[in-house]
Amino acid sequence: MRQRHPATASSEHLVIVGNGMAGHRLVEALLARPERPARITVIGAETAPAYNRILLSPLLAGEMEREALTLRDAEWYAKQGIELVLGERVETIERSARRLTTDAGRELDYDRLVLVTGSHPARPPVLGLELPGVHVFRDLHDADALARAAEQGSNAVVIGGGLLGLEAAEGLRKRGMQVSLLQRDDRLMNRQLDLTAARLLENELRGRGLDIHTDAQLERLEADANGLVCAAHLAGGTRLAADCVVVAIGIVPHTALARTAGLEVNRGVVVDEWLTTSDPAIHALGECCEHRGNLYGLVEPIWRQVEVVAERLCRPNAEGVPGYVEKPTATKLKVSGVSLYAFGPTEAEPGGHEVLSYRDPQQGDYRRLLLRDGRLEGAVLYGDTASGPWYFEQALAGRDLTACRPALLLGAADAQLLLDDALNESPQRPAKEAA
Template sequence: MPEGPSHRDRVLIIGNGMAGQRLVEALLVRPTPPSQITVVGAERVPAYNRILLSPLLAGELDHAALTLRDADWYTEQGVELILGDRVERIERQARQVITASGRRLDYDRLVLATGSRPAMPPVPGIDLQGVHGFRDLEDAATLTECAQGGGSAVVIGGGLLGLEAAEGLRKRGMAVSVLQRASRLMNRQLDATAAGLLEAELASRGLTVITDARLAAVEDDGHGRVAAVHLEDGRRLVTDCVVVAAGITPNAELGHDAELDSDRAILVDAHLTTSDPAIHALGECCQFEQHTYGLVEPIWRQVEVLAAHLAGEAVGGYVEQPSATKLKISGVSLYAFGPTEAAPEHDVLSYHDPERGDYRRLLLRDGRLEGVVLYGDTRIGPWAFEQALAGSDLNACRQALLFGPADVQALLDAAAEDADRAADSAHLQRPVEEAA
């Protein structure tokens, strides 16, 4: 097998999700795109924006608003798009894949962009009718249909996706309970204060939030449908519908079966190349070092690296960076990145206005931002994230950090001007001192 790609290689992409579709677009704009691009998707519709599934479920958007590119666009771009057909096997020696319908597709470069699926807890009854995930359009349509009859729902998971699903079902008219295994909502992104504000807001809307809740079993109604959920502490919650949003499992089986090096997902190097130089993996199905993925920001960076690599361009490798979190629930403004808990060496800045529901907490180490939690007024968030990524020294404006980038930037500019004046003064004085 060749060591590096040629820009004229035939590229076959398995997966027509957001990562696969973005890779297609990134390849098409290269100066030397591949000679042929083929995309195979198991779903019957072209790629769509999964991030917008929550507002779709809530009735705030229609299906058309989610479509990224329609089928005609692929034809116009000369990209072969095969939908509704799942790849079942990779034959590495022949450089072919075999689909469920019996197609044999050749490749020079193969990209696995197969995404993930909900991680289903291993409890009795989890396979009953009425237990759903929330990962694709079919899930959203099923949950919308469930909500038409009203009734009640239990959402397993108090993270981003679980809360968005819960709010969507509530807006559709269901009585919704959220079960969170941790002691607070969004425990990986929020500190206790912000999580408390979020829980209070959701409760005021009618959601029931149960923390420290461990699912023990899903009860059968005697006809193969869900009737209730049981918690480890003995509580029983009657419900018509269960939504599992408690993590994801990478769709890495194709790689495993093809004997690619794998751990929790398909292992890749900094150029998104697997243990087979002709095969690459991207997004939620891949693992770089110890990292797996569920947010779009790192996946977009992976796309740019892989597109350049496949187009034969000299490119630096993928580098892991922090990601910021935003919650997609109407009327709730939340922005966070970095550690949720302060370490002893952190300098903690905080501001809390309970009446306005406004909370800000910044963690600095040696004058540099490492973590931010914003609830209510989040305008400073993107600016703060840029400063954290840049490793900016913010000591000169420490006292203004909580109140917005305009004030902070003015102080930073003033400090820079002072430094320039001091340098100029030192430069002017030096010849006098030397002459003396």
């Protein structure tokens, strides 16, 4: 039996295109509000209901069952009175008629529309990339295909040394494959890590058996007599055997539907502070959107976008509804069992930053802090990341940490004690409070 909607719910028909993590998060946010639209339809191109893509890596490694990834099953949507359409892709949007059509011929009218179409894997311009045996690692279908490839072959080449490439490489290694990983930069995870942390990570992964090539330039992929990929050729003459190849070099926003509909598109679907597109009846959020030139791939800013859109959909005419504002974000990751935490610049500006660093080779811990005029601007933590949120909090507050500089690398507790002592001894505080 479907649940009754509150009497205050809007009578509008809202259609959400995209049943990924962001689309599902929006559904959850709307259901928490009494003014939500009474009729909500969710359309997903995949045949499975929304699932946690972050857990694709342990799924590939054989460390997790498929069912553990599901966020909500189809029955849950039905109980909430939400129409869930799976396995259909929206092909056209008639904005003047406020109607969309799927590849199955389904037509739906809408009052408001939200595009949460996500992204697709970027593909480098490399000869042979179209060969059978070349994969991406983005969804359940990809994870299944790679698991089958691991059963049938022994050598894999992974292109890309970011988070997704590392997780794909580790997953295939745990499946028993010999894996070569190619990174065109001089270090792994070059956007998050400085050179020291990247080398620590590289050494750890090499010790597990991964064959890592940094500064690697992929020239072409080779096919065998049956037309299947069999090797990767690097500049300089290196040939790497490959029964399968995984491309994991980044993502590109899904904008084809928005372009066809005539919406403003740059690199992503262009939106304003309320995540509204050039059509006031259509919003876009997540990996498919572009706000003030920024694209998105991290959970934190996308979750904030969800709250903005949910509030706008439930109170479209309310004054003072806050818009989306860019905020600094910290990256907290667990890469193949190694904890990392980073924010701010990865490299020190010569003459601009004071660099504090600490390394404990025995424990596998490393910290590097970048300060300017006593204020923290960037940090990289490898191994023990417990103090990461405290460092980030100080950076956001722009707090002068000169008083606790001697203890900064020891961690949050010691540094905070020195800060508190300095505050208690400050002559500018009222006498009663200082006492």
